Amino acid sequence: MIPVNSVVDEIPARPDPESAEWIRVLAVAGPQQEAALARLHEMLLRIAQREARRRGPRLLIGGPELEDLAYQAAADALMAITGKLGQFRGESRFTTWACRFVILEVSAKVGRHFWRRPDVPLEAEDWDRLPGRFGFEPAQESEWRDLLAALRRAVDTELTARQREVFVAIVVNDVPLDALALRLGSNRNAVYKMMFDARRKLRAALAANGYLDDDDSGRS
Amino acid sequence: MNGRAALDRFLRTDPRDVGCAQAMEMLHVYVDMVAAGGSAEQRYPGIAAHLRACGPCGEDFEALLAAVRDAEG
Numbered sequence: 001m002i003p004v005n006s007v008v009d010e011i012p013a014r015p016d017p018e019s020a021e022w023i024r025v026l027a028v029a030g031p032q033q034e035a036a037l038a039r040l041h042e043m044l045l046r047i048a049q050r051e052a053r054r055r056g057p058r059l060l061i062g063g064p065e066l067e068d069l070a071y072q073a074a075a076d077a078l079m080a081i082t083g084k085l086g087q088f089r090g091e092s093r094f095t096t097w098a099c100r101f102v103i104l105e106v107s108a109k110v111g112r113h114f115w116r117r118p119d120v121p122l123e124a125e126d127w128d129r130l131p132g133r134f135g136f137e138p139a140q141e142s143e144w145r146d147l148l149a150a151l152r153r154a155v156d157t158e159l160t161a162r163q164r165e166v167f168v169a170i171v172v173n174d175v176p177l178d179a180l181a182l183r184l185g186s187n188r189n190a191v192y193k194m195m196f197d198a199r200r201k202l203r204a205a206l207a208a209n210g211y212l213d214d215d216d217s218g219r220s
Numbered sequence: 221m222n223g224r225a226a227l228d229r230f231l232r233t234d235p236r237d238v239g240c241a242q243a244m245e246m247l248h249v250y251v252d253m254v255a256a257g258g259s260a261e262q263r264y265p266g267i268a269a270h271l272r273a274c275g276p277c278g279e280d281f282e283a284l285l286a287a288v289r290d291a292e293g
Contacts, residue, residue, distance in 0.1 A: 103284050
């Protein structure tokens with residue numbers, strides 16, 4: 001994976017006039033700041049509610065619990081934004097920078113709710129569900145049986161214990177990556193990196209044995 | 221897309237992929253560029269590669285883009 005720090009450094013840190021005005025009024029206590037905070041909270045709450053409603057049903061969250069999640073996400077985002085105002089460098093519009101906080105808050109909170117479901121598998125491995133995950137048709141089983149058997153062998157022989165655990169949870173058991181990161185006491189980036197390495201190893205193993213094209217251009 | 225193609229696509233990794241931390245750090249910049257009709261994919265190929273491969277970050281990208289477009293009315 002490559003860094004983007006050099007790209008960040010190239011961006012001029014000069015806020016547009018509207019963003020500069022947000023920063024100006026939010027920085028000084030008084031009626032203008034209070035009005036700006038109210039506007040910002042209203043915007044964050046609207047976004048949080050829409051995102052919570054969109055993502056909630058997938059995780060069986062609804063009703064007052066979903067509203068509570070949205071309110072909490074908006075409140076936490078507002079606190080993070082006011083605490084990090086000095087970090088806004090003007091690389092984007094202020095409102096885009098601010099909205100990112102509430103989107104990430106909703107993501108994190110939805111991930112936490114996943115483990116409240118009664119039907120969550122983690123230790124169990126239901127490999128019979130794997131064909132469906134990738135859209136393999138039962139009628140054509142003779143065409144994919146060997147491929148998926150080879151995949152399963154590669155999962156057992158090519159991956160480290162931790163990579164295997166992550167692969168099985170995400171791919172076989174359909175656990176969301178953010179929820180898994182919480183369960184493992186890790187974070188999204190670390191779990192993604194583990195999956196990234198697992199995917200690379202598995203594809204290499206399948207290609208080496210003739211199950212997939214031996215094309216390592218590596219670009220999707 | 222058949223199962224074999226879907227599995228192949230899923231297992232492919234892009235060496236330009238910057239990972240979640242850096243993609244999320246730059247998400248607001250990337251989204252503003254996309255919303256403005258700029259060539260974000262060409263400017264930030266590592267972020268574009270990541271957003272294509274990472275479900276949660278891709279979802280956050282779509283959500284932030286929708287929020288920005290809504291605000292623009």
